[in-house]
Amino acid sequence: MPERPQGRGAAEKQLRSEVLDPLSDPAWRAFLDRSPDASIFHHPAWLQLLHDQYGYEVQGHCVTEEGRGVVAALPVARIISRLTGKRLVALPFSDICPPLVAGTERDGPLQALAKALAAERRNSGLDIEIHAEMPSIDSAFVVHRFHQHVLPLQAEVEAVERTFSKSQVKRGIAKARREGLVAERHTDRDALEEFYRLHLQTRKRQGMPTQPKKFIPRFTELFEQGLGFVQLVRLKGLTVAAAVFLTFKGTITYKYGASDARHLNKRPNNLLFAETIRWACENGFSVLDFGRTDLDNPGLSSFKRSWGAAESELRYTYLSDDPPSTEAVLRDRIMAGVITRSPRGVGRLVGEALYKHFG
Numbered sequence: 001m002p003e004r005p006q007g008r009g010a011a012e013k014q015l016r017s018e019v020l021d022p023l024s025d026p027a028w029r030a031f032l033d034r035s036p037d038a039s040i041f042h043h044p045a046w047l048q049l050l051h052d053q054y055g056y057e058v059q060g061h062c063v064t065e066e067g068r069g070v071v072a073a074l075p076v077a078r079i080i081s082r083l084t085g086k087r088l089v090a091l092p093f094s095d096i097c098p099p100l101v102a103g104t105e106r107d108g109p110l111q112a113l114a115k116a117l118a119a120e121r122r123n124s125g126l127d128i129e130i131h132a133e134m135p136s137i138d139s140a141f142v143v144h145r146f147h148q149h150v151l152p153l154q155a156e157v158e159a160v161e162r163t164f165s166k167s168q169v170k171r172g173i174a175k176a177r178r179e180g181l182v183a184e185r186h187t188d189r190d191a192l193e194e195f196y197r198l199h200l201q202t203r204k205r206q207g208m209p210t211q212p213k214k215f216i217p218r219f220t221e222l223f224e225q226g227l228g229f230v231q232l233v234r235l236k237g238l239t240v241a242a243a244v245f246l247t248f249k250g251t252i253t254y255k256y257g258a259s260d261a262r263h264l265n266k267r268p269n270n271l272l273f274a275e276t277i278r279w280a281c282e283n284g285f286s287v288l289d290f291g292r293t294d295l296d297n298p299g300l301s302s303f304k305r306s307w308g309a310a311e312s313e314l315r316y317t318y319l320s321d322d323p324p325s326t327e328a329v330l331r332d333r334i335m336a337g338v339i340t341r342s343p344r345g346v347g348r349l350v351g352e353a354l355y356k357h358f359g
Helices: 026-033 046-053 107-124 159-160 164-178 187-206 216-223 261-266 269-282 298-305 327-341 345-359
Strands: 003-004 014-020 056-067 069-079 084-089 127-130 141-152 182-186 228-235 238-248 251-259 287-294 311-321
Touching: 014 107, 026 069, 046 056, 046 069, 046 216, 056 107, 069 107, 069 311, 084 107, 107 127, 107 159, 107 311, 141 251, 141 269, 159 269, 164 251, 164 269, 182 269, 187 216, 187 238, 216 228, 216 238, 228 269, 238 261, 238 269, 251 269, 261 269, 287 298, 311 345
Parallel strands: 084 127, 251 287
Antiparallel strands: 003 014, 014 056, 056 069, 069 084, 127 311, 141 287, 141 311, 182 228, 228 238, 238 251
């Protein structure tokens, strides 16, 4: 790709746009180590999981500077579907995946990356969807799609607990303990199987398709690299709530949660998050990312805020000729009605058939 000069100093800096393989090129991981905003969704292990499960080709669109290597980058997956067409997504099944910059100079590298992505859009003819705000791209549509909730953590867990809502959180934690619930942290396949059992039930209640059965056990590949765990809450040996958390660079990210509806009155999720926060504080994490929340789910937003999490708008960027369609919202509502009224297992079959097409 052509050189893209950006900026001037004592000597003119030369920035170049390049594409590398983030699954195998050590330059990608070295860049992540230098980028303060790198998240688990930029990590090669997460990209490998998406590639292995769904067959997506993943590329690292980068800007390099002579003598410094990669200074800005964004991982992009190519989705080729007979149902939903061809497009580029940064990044499927990843709540937020912003472009990254290494170094104190941000404007030049980000502008060069924006130009490179716009060129990719023109050359490939494919729409590009970025799960973050990137307003520096000309003619891009930036849309408020979700809420994001982030809780700052401290070494002293008591300081974080003081931000909890007394009525909604603290009483729930106390009730869970009185009921005899206990929380356990695991990284083994059996724990993922326990999670998946509850996940099937939860997704049916929510009217959402369930990820393919083979997808969830693949998380052991992340756990073996110290990139996450499963938190279980048990009552007399029975798992009544579970969640998958991912960890990288001081941030612990809530990815999936599930629970047994018969025991929700015992407040297992309150204990689950309380013990996860305690562990994260004791192990030096600085942020708990509660993940994205649909705009039409105020109850979930309220629950996340009750832990002291700050709420912000999560905007996605679309490089396309037309603004993003609202058809997906209607599709999801129709699908929810079908799944909730269907026999158990329908949501799993739908997920097996369709998930890779809607990444």
